[in-house]
Amino acid sequence: MNNISITDTRFLDLSNTIISNHSNFNVTAIQSDDDTISSLPKSFKACVITDVDEVDMETLEQARNLIQEIENEYDLHCMLAVYYPSDGFIGWHTNQNVNVYNAICTFSDDGNSFFEYIDGEETIQMNDNIGWFVKKSHWQNINPVPHRAVSSNHRITLTFASQSEEKIDRFINEIT
Numbered sequence: 001m002n003n004i005s006i007t008d009t010r011f012l013d014l015s016n017t018i019i020s021n022h023s024n025f026n027v028t029a030i031q032s033d034d035d036t037i038s039s040l041p042k043s044f045k046a047c048v049i050t051d052v053d054e055v056d057m058e059t060l061e062q063a064r065n066l067i068q069e070i071e072n073e074y075d076l077h078c079m080l081a082v083y084y085p086s087d088g089f090i091g092w093h094t095n096q097n098v099n100v101y102n103a104i105c106t107f108s109d110d111g112n113s114f115f116e117y118i119d120g121e122e123t124i125q126m127n128d129n130i131g132w133f134v135k136k137s138h139w140q141n142i143n144p145v146p147h148r149a150v151s152s153n154h155r156i157t158l159t160f161a162s163q164s165e166e167k168i169d170r171f172i173n174e175i176t
Contacts, residue, residue: 039095
């Protein structure tokens with residue numbers, strides 16, 4: 001997975017709005033004692049930026065509008081739209097319940113947050129770059145990849161998915 005800089009200004013506009021309004025967000029925290037890696041995370045601390053109960057209306061509308069534009073223009077599906085506070089995270093999981101290609105769009109304001117995944121016997125940590133970046137992945141039930149994310153400061157993730165690798169590649173090429 002390579003991080004590629006996103007130059008599409010719609011992403012920067014969204015992160016500016018989120019950071020300006022984050023003190024009004026309702027962050028959900030679920031901490032599970034079960035550390036078994038499953039298809040979905042068992043613990044997390046984050047805020048869904050498309051949920052009316054978790055964010056202010058300005059952020060909600062801007063996030064929903066951007067996601068809808070991308071879904072319509074590129075025929076993609078948004079699987080994740082979250083804000084992680086300074087001590088936020090999403091626990092280990094595999095996404096093995098889906099078989100899709102992903103464009104994982106991530107914003108970090110300090111570059112000290114990270115995405116981590118297991119490749120065979122090795123755990124690989126990819127530190128976030130400052131600003132918006134995208135990396136491509138392929139989640140599948142045949143060869144599940146355990147992964148998680150940890151935030152040290154403002155971190156935002158928008159993940160777009162498709163069963164078509166070509167659609168994901170086109171999206172990535174046009175936003176970078």
